[in-house]
Amino acid sequence: MRGAEALVGSLTAAGVDVCFMNPGTSEMHFVQALDAVPEMRGVLALFEGVATGAADAYARIAGKPAAVLLHLGPGLGNGLANLHNARRAGTPLLCVVGGHATDHVRFDAPLESDITAVARTVSGWVHTSGDVRDVAADAMRAVAATGERGGQVATLVLPADVSWSEGASPAPPLPVAGPFPPDxxxxxxxxxxxxxxxxxxxxxxxxxxxxxxxxxxxxxxxxxxxxxxxxxxxxxxxxxxxxxxxxxxxxxxxxxxxxxxxxxxxxxxxxxxxxxxxxxxxxxxxxxxxxxxxxxxxxxxxxxxxxxxxxxxxAGDAAPALAPHGAPEPAPGALDVRGLCAAVAATLPQDAIVVDEALTAAASLAVSLQTAPRHTQIALTGGAIGMGLPAAVGAAVAAPDRPVVAVQADGSALYTAQALWTMARERLDVTVVLINNAAYSILRVELARTGAGEAAHSGRAGRMLDLSDPTPDFTALATGLGVPAERVTTTEGLLDALRRAQAEPGPHLVEAIVPALG
Amino acid sequence: MRGAEALVGSLTAAGVDVCFMNPGTSEMHFVQALDAVPEMRGVLALFEGVATGAADAYARIAGKPAAVLLHLGPGLGNGLANLHNARRAGTPLLCVVGGHATDHVRFDAPLESDITAVARTVSGWVHTSGDVRDVAADAMRAVAATGERGGQVATLVLPADVSWSEGASPAPPLPVAGPFPPDxxxxxxxxxxxxxxxxxxxxxxxxxxxxxxxxxxxxxxxxxxxxxxxxxxxxxxxxxxxxxxxxxxxxxxxxxxxxxxxxxxxxxxxxxxxxxxxxxxxxxxxxxxxxxxxxxxxxxxxxxxxxxxxxxxxAGDAAPALAPHGAPEPAPGALDVRGLCAAVAATLPQDAIVVDEALTAAASLAVSLQTAPRHTQIALTGGAIGMGLPAAVGAAVAAPDRPVVAVQADGSALYTAQALWTMARERLDVTVVLINNAAYSILRVELARTGAGEAAHSGRAGRMLDLSDPTPDFTALATGLGVPAERVTTTEGLLDALRRAQAEPGPHLVEAIVPALG
The missing domain is CATH 3.40.50.1220 (TPP-binding domain)
Structure with a gap:
């Protein structure tokens, strides 16, 4: 059996049966193994940061790791920011990085780079598989490692020849260490x-x-x-x-x-x-x-x-103070951040998953969601923006029966907007509420807070925090990536659009135009 | 004087007067210094990979380094793939990475990570500025380092407090080592x-x-x-x-x-x-x-x-065998890769810069361009895809009087499509020829070449190499990012669209629909 097939088969036997991937030449045998191992679901991402962010959220919701498949050092680099978020969240995540064939490394070919040095900055466990006879067992050690220290990234570097060679056998799962019991x-x-x-x-x-x-x-x-x-x-x-x-x-x-x-x-x-x-x-x-x-x-x-x-x-038999039901509909009129957050809360389906990369709108969102129907919130634990849309992908793959609502700031959406395409391809039930204020609003606030100045709205510095000229058109962007989209400028328009989006299966994007802060 | 102002002022005095940036909170004083130092041109990118790819191509054309400004470890990660390309190209490039304030590092705040470990994988020189009194001199050492070993990436980590503190003075430029003379x-x-x-x-x-x-x-x-x-x-x-x-x-x-x-x-x-x-x-x-x-x-x-x-x-007075003039117009009809490349050559303005991330179309493009009007070609030296659109930005900033034509494959365009927005904002004279074949065609070829199989067009494996379902609509994407775009399906349509695009100032995208290989 080829290394890749033994590896993929062993992963699914160990319960790792989703792989978010953006493969290249060195990963072709892993890809081919999807035909031999139908238990593994391959989910294609157009950019590695989508794959890693999705795998992070998948594990947060599913309670078990997904795999990601990345192409050499540059692919790992593209996925690094969301691996950083996974590290900070204590997420179990199996990161497989294809490498050059063992015999090819000495040629220092153009794509050669120090994969393990980069991987170590986000992983608790890093290993390069050196022999096809070991690759399935290496993968099982990697899966076990994802459960250590409360959950961590484990990176397995997979040379192309270890993947393509014959001589592998599946390996049995290893016990995964759970968290420490209370002291x-x-x-x-x-x-x-x-x-x-x-x-x-x-x-x-x-x-x-x-x-x-x-x-x-x-x-x-x-x-x-x-x-x-x-x-x-x-x-x-x-x-x-x-x-x-x-x-x-x-x-x-x-x-x-x-x-x-x-x-x-x-x-x-x-x-x-x-x-x-x-x-x-x-x-x-x-x-x-x-x-x-x-x-x-x-x-x-x-x-x-x-x-x-x-x-x-x-606590004896004390009862907790529960949040009351009731997220009132916002009054009709021009949309602002408060009205937007109220509309999200008022229309939230029961048991939804809310992905919060709302940034300057996050404080208002938190208030509105307190009395919204019960739900799960996923946030930007590591602070590396560009996680929201990928996380919505991963959450929806992990919980196909639960609606996902991504409340997403504009600037950070533009880091990994490719996630919209994966939502369309996989028909994921995600509603993206895109908050378009045409600015890096959080940086306008931060510029003043760091004492750098007050001129954040104009001048040469202010222009670096401004997303107008041109203002991105997220309705066009989403449409271009296969996600139906519409633009709203009033609370009543937003309420209608959210209800329509949630009534239909598959992904939708609602571009909510709000005034910039300050 | 604040550290950031001394730093930016010293850079411009040393000839580094363009900074491609995607800043965050820790870089706000650098941004603010743009108001104090009007000689520095800040160019905003919506994603760090755009900034680093632009800086690479800028230096290839301008013959001197640009700076990039990135936000902490995750920002460096997002820019890493195109820094890899710069490393492989021997490009002089100054990479400034903002870090947490020196006193803040001990708190291991969410965005803290090992910046220098990642930077070392792409840089010939890495230094963390430790004191506001040294920051301008550190920057001058960094600029000098970009010229060593034939050109390399030099990374200066800039803690926020070194940037915001008073007590800095500008530092004079250091001599930049040129390449070694012939032996x-x-x-x-x-x-x-x-x-x-x-x-x-x-x-x-x-x-x-x-x-x-x-x-x-x-x-x-x-x-x-x-x-x-x-x-x-x-x-x-x-x-x-x-x-x-x-x-x-x-x-x-x-x-x-x-x-x-x-x-x-x-x-x-x-x-x-x-x-x-x-x-x-x-x-x-x-x-x-x-x-x-x-x-x-x-x-x-x-x-x-x-x-x-x-x-x-x-050679004495021998004369070189020159490529003849004459890139014939392709015959009208349905577009294919050969016709596309011929149309690019036939319409190429004199002294254009051609950015080639054409991948499966590259061999045909090379043949067509041999007899096209004289031009400069920039290619994907390090093999990390997603360089083409950013490189077009950098080339156009470096040579505002020269037209730039980016011949761009679809899959790789989707890594860093945010570059289109910077083209629009900076009114760059770039014509993007987007080759839409709705597939990772190169991987279909590579799957067979690596012996992984022949089933690349169907099945679960084939689906990972396929970009249809849904097929990205690059005309909508470009429009959404502020770049006028049109779709063509015939050679005559492409010829017309290219001539129109090149006759108008500012960026244009022509989405050329071609059949996928094989």
């Missing part, structure tokens, strides 16, 4: 901390399951501890009927205000909060001075189980 | 080699200037040596009235046939030829068995001067 001494310490006045419980990573947020709600109800969710949750079960929890703000000054008065900060699956960027004169560490930081569960620990154990100790 | 002993050895029967002179890199190809033509005329140009020339002065030279073929079997009978292979600015990929049973080293390889000038040497020195020794 009773940490649960006890956290119990003392949440009972004290001024306690804040910060939830993140694996704490944000339905059971995790329910346990957190019970803890808060029993102890009076405040609840917060990290700014960019990897996968958050939220909405009406679930524990109502505010997000920690993106801007450091606001986050500092939210955390003011905290005497002890208990971390459940979240890291200790820091400012996203450094700013002149603003502290980077957001923990209030003098507050104790108590780690209940780090991101590699089963934070949901830890919260349940903590609730057993402190 | 007389190598010229003498090459003279013996080219005079022997069965000599082939392979030209590449810096040998392909007007003076270089003229000297090569004289050498060939005097000695009977055969001339060839490397498969993907970085910048080649060619066309009617210049020395007629064939390109070495992309496919190893054809290249081996071309080199058959060569007893000595003289390298002028080119590397010893190797197969682009390894294939089962095909040799990777393309030098015929027993042939002597004689290095006249490696890519870090002034290969044009070496050729002139060689011509002085061997």
């Amino acid at each position: 009773p001494s940490r649960v006890a310490a956290a119990a003392d901390a949440v009972r004290a006045p001024g306690a804040t419980l910060l939830l993140g990573g694996p704490a944000l399951s339905a059971a995790g947020v329910d346990a957190a709600g019970r803890i808060a109800a029993a102890t009076g501890a405040r609840l917060l969710v990290e700014t960019f949750p990897r996968c958050w079960e939220t909405g009406a009927g679930r524990t109502r929890i505010d997000k920690l703000a993106y801007f450091a000054e606001q986050a500092i205000e939210q955390l003011d008065g905290t005497s002890s900060l208990v971390l459940a699956g979240a890291r200790s909060p820091v400012s996203f960027f450094g700013y002149p004169g603003v502290p980077g560490d957001l923990v209030p001075e003098g507050a104790a930081v108590v780690g209940l569960a780090d991101p590699a620990t089963d934070a949901t189980a830890a919260l349940e154990a903590l609730a057993d100790v402190v | 007389p002993s190598r010229v003498a050895a090459a003279a013996d080699a080219v005079r022997a029967p069965g000599a082939t002179l392979l030209l590449g890199g810096p040998a392909l200037s007007a003076a270089g190809v003229d000297a090569a033509g004289r050498i060939a005329a005097a000695t009977g040596a055969r001339l060839l140009v490397e498969t993907f020339p970085r910048c080649w002065e060619t066309g009617a009235g210049r020395t007629r030279i064939d390109k070495l073929a992309y496919f190893a079997e054809q290249a081996i046939e071309q080199l058959d009978g060569t007893s000595s292979l003289v390298l002028a600015g080119a590397r010893s030829p190797v197969s682009f990929f390894g294939y089962p049973g095909v040799p990777g080293d393309l030098v015929p068995e027993g042939a002597a390889v004689v290095g006249l000038a490696d890519p870090a040497t002034d290969a044009t001067a070496a050729l002139e020195a060689l011509a002085d020794v061997v």
Whole structure:
């Protein structure tokens, strides 16, 4: 059996049965193996960043890794930003990078580069398969590695000859390490901390399951501890009927205000909060001075189980404070960010998956979604923009029966807009709400915040933050990539368009024109 | 003076006065410095790969480096594939990557990653600026480094605080090392080699200037040596009235046939030829068995001067065999690749710059362009696709008085189609001939060549090489990004569209529908 066929067959036997790919010459035998191994679903992306972002979101929703297939060092480079996001989210992800045939490496051919050096910056495990007899076993070690440290990227470099040679055999799956169980001494310490006045419980990573947020709600109800969710949750079960929890703000000054008065900060699956960027004169560490930081569960620990154990100790039969049902329709009129977010919430189907790359609209979106029908939120955990549309692809592949709504800023959409084509090809049930304000609005805000100046709307500097002249026409772009699209400028138009989009199967894009900030 | 202002001012004083950028929060002071230093032209890209590809081509045409400005590790990742191409082309390129403020690094904030590890894979020089007092001098060392080893990428990591702090002063330019002068002993050895029967002179890199190809033509005329140009020339002065030279073929079997009978292979600015990929049973080293390889000038040497020195020794007053004028119009009818290439040649303005990312159409294009009006050809030197449209941006910025024609395959266009927007914003005089065959045609060919199978047109594997269902509509895409576009299906339609596009200023895209190969 050829290496590629043994590899692909072993992957599907281990439960890795989706591969997001953008292959090249060195990966042709892997591609060909799709005919021999029908259990593997190949999903073509027009750009590697689409494949890696999709694989990240797939695993967040499916709870198991997908594979990506990339072409040599440049293909890995193109996928790197969304692998960075996966690394920051603790996502299990199997990254297969095709390499030159072993005998060809010495020629330093044009596409040769240091694949492993790049891969190491985003992967917890990197290995180059050196022999066709080992390749299936190498792949099984890679799959097992994706589950370590709470979930990580494992990169297998696959030389073309290892893929094309005969002599391989399938290898059996290896046990995948789950997260660490809760540590009773940490649960006890956290119990003392949440009972004290001024306690804040910060939830993140694996704490944000339905059971995790329910346990957190019970803890808060029993102890009076405040609840917060990290700014960019990897996968958050939220909405009406679930524990109502505010997000920690993106801007450091606001986050500092939210955390003011905290005497002890208990971390459940979240890291200790820091400012996203450094700013002149603003502290980077957001923990209030003098507050104790108590780690209940780090991101590699089963934070949901830890919260349940903590609730057993402190909460008795307390009931969580749930978010009420009711996301009112916004009033008709010209669209603005607030009306847009309200319209998304008002039309959200039950059990939808919301992908949030709304950037300057994210704070308003978070407020609107609190009382929207219950749903799962996926956010930009690693901060590398261009994740939203790829993530919508991955979420829809992982959960074909659930509608996906991507709330997407314009500037970041343009990094990986090729994802729209994959939505069309795979007939994915995704509604993209494209917020077109014709600017890098977040950078206008950041320019002022970093003290660089106020002239962000004009002049030579302002032009670098402006997306007008020409303003991208996302309706044309989406149509060009095979996704039906329409443009709206009023809240009533948006409500109608969203309802139409959600009533029809397959992808839709609604381009919502809103005024730029400031 | 703030660090950013001293940095930008020093760059322009050193002749680096164009910066292709996709900035983020950590680069806001660099952006703001554009207002203080009007000599620096900022060119906004919607994606980092556009910025890096543009900077590569800018330097190939302008003969001096441009800067790129990227946002942290993920921004560098997005730009990596075209930095790989620049590395392979020996392009001088200054890569400035914004980093977190020095005091912020310890917090391991979401966007933190190992920037230098990634940068080292494409750069000959990497340095992190550690103090505002040094930043301008660091930048001058970086610019000087871009000229070393025949041209390379130099990466300066710029922490946000080094950019925003006061206390900087401008620094004077440092001498930039030029290429090494020709080595007389190598010229003498090459003279013996080219005079022997069965000599082939392979030209590449810096040998392909007007003076270089003229000297090569004289050498060939005097000695009977055969001339060839490397498969993907970085910048080649060619066309009617210049020395007629064939390109070495992309496919190893054809290249081996071309080199058959060569007893000595003289390298002028080119590397010893190797197969682009390894294939089962095909040799990777393309030098015929027993042939002597004689290095006249490696890519870090002034290969044009070496050729002139060689011509002085061997050529006397011999005149080169020039390519004749005359690129006939193709016959009317349904468009195919041959007709498309003939139409490009027939309508090519004098002294145009042709960016060739035509892939499966490249061989036909090379033949057609031999007798087209004299022009400069830029090719995909490093093999990382998605360079063509960005390169057209960079070439047009470098040479505003020269028309640019980008002959662009569909699959690779979709990697970095955002470049169209920059063409529109900067009103660049670029005509894109988009070859839409709705497939990764090159991979269909490669699938068979690697022995993976013949079923590339159907089945689950074939679907991964197919770009139909849905077929991207490049006319809609270009329109959405602000570039006027039209679709043609006949040679006469293409001829008309090209003439109209070239008669009007600003960018145009002509979507040429051709049948897929095979």
